[in-house]
Amino acid sequence: MIHLTELTIAKARKSLDSGEFTAVELAQAYLEAIKEKNGEIFAYLEVFDDVLEQAKRADEMIKTGKGSPMTGIPMAIKDNMLIEGKESTSASKILKGHIGTYDATVIAKLKTAGAVFLGRTNMDEFAMGSSTETSAYGKTKNPRDTARVPGGSSGGSAAAVASDMALVALGSDTGGSIRQPAAFCGIVGMKPSYGAVSRFGLMAMASSLDQIGPFTKTVEDAEIVFEAIRGCDPLDSTTIPENLVLKNKKTTWIPAQGRNDGSEAKKIKIGIPRDFLSMKGLDPRVLENFEDTIKKLEAKGYEIVDVSLPYMKYSLATYYIIMPAEVSSNLARFDGVRFGLSVQGADVSDSYKKTRAQGFGEEVRRRILLGAYVLSAGYADAYYRNALKARKLIRKDFERVFKEVDLIATPTTPSPAFKIGEKMNDPLQMYLADIFTVPANMAELPAISVPSGTVEEEGKQLPLGFHLIAPYFGEEILFKVGREIS
Amino acid sequence: MISNKDVQNLAELSRIEVKEEELENIRQKLEGILAYVSEVQDLAKEKISSDTSDVGENHNVFREDVEPHEGGKYTEGLIQNAPNKEGNYVKVRKIL
Incomplete structure (x- = not known):
């Protein structure tokens, strides 16, 4: 009898x-x-039929001394990553029956390492959503309270790990799609620096923001998975070569022992963007839990200071311009000709329109139209160009503050998990669930959500997450301090 | 701020069929989102260029134009994914 609840990669x-x-x-x-459990939770869209064969190969590797940290580790994979020979749909009707013709780089790396893929997990359609409710195949439930959403867009991966239906999982994070569901389900979720992990074989949503990262039960496990999937990839020109990362020390985190100014003797400093936390709509229980965690870190010897990031408040608005702009371009490839659904119309143009109208769900259609609007001739200056400016200013804010502090902390989400259906009719309310996670994507920074306790609601313990953002390629300090919380 | 005609035009540009009765609902939701994201217009006067992107770390990515994968390696799988096909061809609608 294997006790799955207590199991970690290390164990x-x-x-x-x-x-x-x-x-x-x-x-x-x-x-x-x-x-x-999957009947009730619906974390998986498909459980693979070759799981035991994969596991046999892993056993063979272990027996012959060819194992690595991930050999034999059972994983769940978000449905937007390609595995050769397996269906992958991004939980959209338009890709029903689509079979991967090659492995995504992260999949290839994990296959070589001997990881075992259990199945593909449910998600918001094309990763567009914060609740996994926009999936064309059904709603995933939060294992902590099945009346509530698991968060999104990687809700299936989060729910699979939280309910011990996988030891670890992969998700993708464009504006919080790993960290927000991790917080809602009470597990660890991590988004690497932009360019740390290859996006080759990940279906693109917003190419300048997307990153693949792990869902795990412990910070230590998140580091093991990150180490297994990261690295420069000739197939993704936005991945960053190691030498360039080291060269760029002005904006990257330098381990204390590498500093020449005597600062290694100093405590690790964590900055709190107080003005950003005074926003309305932040659940007071979330703030209280956040302050408690900060106190614990202070007691452990970390120095806590207030920092000001005046442009951070523009992050969500900026995100909802840049992301749909990239979506409208990336999703142009779904035309019913090369893959998936194809609806025949009167002529070629009518066939495209009918295929896309029937194949895409409401949220995907909305973001494509929004993207077309913010990029259109009359409005690009007012929206898209100002958003690009905002993105630069947000990035500069972080660069300035990271000269003073080693990490920035916020809650992961403004509230615990909400009820299924609660926000489906109000897209703007749904978007606000990502208010604290989006800034890290805008500035390409690594960030992690670590469970920080629960609040009780209707007799259920709802998890909350503590969110840490590190300087560019500062994953090392993210894991180091993250371990102190869990 | 945005009319039903604008929505129809965006749908046309995006090659998505939108039915007459859907227009008003789509328009309302888009208008709500646009009102929210309009706050970036506060930044119009900021003296910072929007022309260059600095996503990630700028570096040249070149490789020698050699060692392609073997011809036909992915052909069968890719063709299999096409909804309409004939032999090794993807079938498309007449465009002329």
């Missing part, structure tokens, strides 16, 4: 390597958990 590694259980037995335990 599983020990047991797999010592022969306490095999990768096949571990995979079987997860398959049984999926059989028992």
